[in-house]
Amino acid sequence: MSILDIQHLSKSYGGAKVLNDASFTLQAGEAVGIIGDNGAGKSTLLKCLSGATKPDTGNITFNGQPLKLGNPHAIREAGIEMVYQDLALCRQQKVLTNLLLGREITTPWGTLNHAAMRKLGSQALAKLNTDISLDDVVGDLSGGQQQAVAIARAMLGNPKLVILDEPTAALGIKESAKAIRFIQSLTAQGVAVIVVSHRLQDVIATTSRILLMRQGQIAQMFVTNNLTANELSEAISQ
Amino acid sequence: MTYSSMFAKLSLHQLALSLILGLLVVGLSFSTPYFLTPQNILNVLMASATVGILAVGAALVIGAGSIDLSVGAIMALAASVGAVFGLIPDLSGIWMITICFATGLAVGMANGTLAAKTTLPPFIITLATMSIARGLAFILMDGKPVYGLPEEIVFFGQGHIMGIPMPVLIFTIVAVFGHVLLTQTAFGRNVTAYGDNPAALTVSGVNITRFKIMLYGFSALTAVLASLVFMGRLNNADPSAGMGYELTAITAAIMGGASLRGGRTSVVGAVIGALIMGVLQNGLNLLAIPSFYQYVVTGIALLVAVSLQPCRSHV
Numbered sequence: 001m002s003i004l005d006i007q008h009l010s011k012s013y014g015g016a017k018v019l020n021d022a023s024f025t026l027q028a029g030e031a032v033g034i035i036g037d038n039g040a041g042k043s044t045l046l047k048c049l050s051g052a053t054k055p056d057t058g059n060i061t062f063n064g065q066p067l068k069l070g071n072p073h074a075i076r077e078a079g080i081e082m083v084y085q086d087l088a089l090c091r092q093q094k095v096l097t098n099l100l101l102g103r104e105i106t107t108p109w110g111t112l113n114h115a116a117m118r119k120l121g122s123q124a125l126a127k128l129n130t131d132i133s134l135d136d137v138v139g140d141l142s143g144g145q146q147q148a149v150a151i152a153r154a155m156l157g158n159p160k161l162v163i164l165d166e167p168t169a170a171l172g173i174k175e176s177a178k179a180i181r182f183i184q185s186l187t188a189q190g191v192a193v194i195v196v197s198h199r200l201q202d203v204i205a206t207t208s209r210i211l212l213m214r215q216g217q218i219a220q221m222f223v224t225n226n227l228t229a230n231e232l233s234e235a236i237s238q
Numbered sequence: 239m240t241y242s243s244m245f246a247k248l249s250l251h252q253l254a255l256s257l258i259l260g261l262l263v264v265g266l267s268f269s270t271p272y273f274l275t276p277q278n279i280l281n282v283l284m285a286s287a288t289v290g291i292l293a294v295g296a297a298l299v300i301g302a303g304s305i306d307l308s309v310g311a312i313m314a315l316a317a318s319v320g321a322v323f324g325l326i327p328d329l330s331g332i333w334m335i336t337i338c339f340a341t342g343l344a345v346g347m348a349n350g351t352l353a354a355k356t357t358l359p360p361f362i363i364t365l366a367t368m369s370i371a372r373g374l375a376f377i378l379m380d381g382k383p384v385y386g387l388p389e390e391i392v393f394f395g396q397g398h399i400m401g402i403p404m405p406v407l408i409f410t411i412v413a414v415f416g417h418v419l420l421t422q423t424a425f426g427r428n429v430t431a432y433g434d435n436p437a438a439l440t441v442s443g444v445n446i447t448r449f450k451i452m453l454y455g456f457s458a459l460t461a462v463l464a465s466l467v468f469m470g471r472l473n474n475a476d477p478s479a480g481m482g483y484e485l486t487a488i489t490a491a492i493m494g495g496a497s498l499r500g501g502r503t504s505v506v507g508a509v510i511g512a513l514i515m516g517v518l519q520n521g522l523n524l525l526a527i528p529s530f531y532q533y534v535v536t537g538i539a540l541l542v543a544v545s546l547q548p549c550r551s552h553v
Binding site: 072073076082084086088089090091092093097098101102103104106110111112 | 418422423424427428430431434435437438439441442443444501502
């Protein structure tokens with residue numbers, strides 16, 4: 001059953017058509033990669049999916065319901081979470097504060113329910129099997145650990161789809177491996193994943209299908225079994 | 239410096255502040271026999287109350303990476319509008335107080351709305367509202383203070399509850415409320431989170447407009463309470479009230495550990511900062527040092543406070 005159905009999405013800025021009749025579907029629990037050269041339309045597609053931008057035409061059906069396009073709050077409520085490239089973390093604050101930012105649990109008197117928040121935070125971190133403590137300050141964590149915090153925060157909304165924008169772009173080899181493991185754990189929990197990345201090897205490692213975007217369209221589809229980064233690289237440069 | 243060691247340094251910073259306050263008290267006790275008397279300690283607390291109340295609001299605003307320069311002018315405008323309505327026969331003091339709160343909150347909410355809905359920096363917004371509010375206060379009062387206020391307002395500055403002077407009591411309540419608001423509520427978490435990374439709070443689904451209106455609204459609320467204390471103590475409504483107080487309050491908050499970059503602040507620190515400023519001013523008065531030197535001391539205290547702050551490293 002498809003959880004996400006994108007049909008004929010188009011978006012123009014001025015005279016430039018940056019998204020041109022893009023269509024694709026995503027199955028529940030499936031991980032799909034989106035690749036393409038700069039200007040291929042990846043970012044605009046992400047913005048349409050997160051609600052940051054409203055497409056000119058087309059529609060998106062999510063979990064059987066039409067999405068309210070251009071409304072980030074409604075899209076999040078529907079069960080789509082976004083992990084941004086810069087992770088959108090507060091680096092001076094503790095892990096717990098970051099995990100529950102905007103989702104704080106309060107007592108009937110309006111004060112923070114610390115016990116309930118710690119319990120929820122611990123559960124979120126446990127799902128990713130990390131050694132991060134709720135009391136760690138995010139700025140002191142490694143890049144991979146910060147990625148884990150961002151993913152754990154996304155998972156707290158019990159999403160059905162998590163979109164990751166360049167999840168390994170700022171990470172070294174060792175930290176990328178950690179981040180890949182965290183992304184793989186999402187699909188293991190039945191969550192659909194979209195990974196947008198320039199790091200082709202990492203996209204192959206985390207997804208089962210890859211969509212190549214060119215001139216605002218979905219130009220080609222690859223199954224990642226036995227696929228190499230070179231093949232993808234050649235396809236992009238064609 | 240790691241972020242966790244920065245937290246440790248913040249606690250250390252507050253400890254150092256307490257030590258500085260203690261040293262000041264000891265030093266002044268030996269310098270003048272008039273300092274360590276019950277009446278003078280009460281004077282210090284009373285004098286610190288106005289700036290201290292403002293410093294609590296400043297601590298929150300600065301923690302959110304913003305600044306509110308309008309609080310001194312809000313003090314004056316609230317007093318002036320209240321005084322104008324106070325001329326209406328048979329209007330009770332309670333109504334006058336309500337009008338003061340409504341006036342202050344209106345300016346605070348305007349600050350918050352402008353900060354949320356425009357791209358203007360908070361410095362410019364509150365500089366503008368400071369000028370507008372101060373100007374309106376002078377226009378309303380024709381530049382002159384009004385003497386003889388209703389007893390309900392005088393009570394704010396001269397009244398006592400269980401032997402505790404009202405300014406000290408209000409300062410304490412505002413400080414406790416501000417501390418709880420900052421450390422024990424979702425709003426408080428949002429304050430430091432926004433100061434740390436505004437984008438993080440935005441994508442977390444928090445209503446930024448409502449957040450900013452609440453933030454500047456709280457700051458304005460502290461300004462109105464400070465204004466009531468100020469009016470009550472002097473038994474007048476003065477359009478020049480609170481002039482320059484915003485800088486002393488900001489100094490106290492920064493001295494207390496509020497980072498101008500946002501993301502880190504402390505109400506407890508701001509309270510200690512306000513007390514240090516109060517003790518300094520009182521000490522200078524007792525030592526018969528001309529009041530003009532107090533501006534110099536305030537400036538030096540600000541420089542020392544900023545240079546003592548735990549800093550983030552640039553990685």
